[in-house]
Amino acid sequence: MGILNPFPQVSYALEKSLGLWLSMWAIRYSAGVDYKLNAKARAIRWMLVVSCFALTSLPGANMGWFRVSSYLVGLAFLCWPNLAYHVSKWFEEWPTAEGRVDSVQQSGLQWTVAYDFEVAGERYGGRDTVKSKARTVREAPGEGARVVIRYDPLNPSRSSRIQPGVSTD
Secondary structure (H helix, E strand, O other): OOOOOOOHHHHHHHHHHHHHHHHHHHHHHHHOOOOOOOHHHHHHHHHHHHHHHHHOOOOOHHHHHHHHHHHHHHHHHHHOOHHHHHHHHOOOOOOEEEEEEEEEEEEOOEEEEEEEEEEOOEEEEEEEEEEOOOOOOOOOOOOOOEEEEEEEOOEEEEEEEOOOOOEOO
């Protein structure tokens, strides 16, 4: 006599998802497209996967749409962990670093500011757009100016200059 499974829909969902998850993992791994997940992002990912798969066992004849939707959300977070990375960013504020403006290019009433900054001994760069309401007021910092940069601690190549016109010089 086999062991009685109290959640047959959950085990069915997991069983059918494992092959797809393994295939997606192999593709993501070989392409190197996954972001590094911190503890908060990993917790968010697995809580959503487990919760969504558990919701597939809700009883009710008219709950099919809900069970399918929760299965698809759980499957998305299982197969693509970058979703958890992006969700966790909603709850964090990026750290700051001091950067330097490399170039400023004007186009009409906006300026494109290129900057660079250093994190843990490595140099990173980025671009930011500053828009002005009046053609005579220059709101973009000049070349060589020091500016404050916010950067993603897990992916410092993602950054932004703090606006408007915040600088340390």
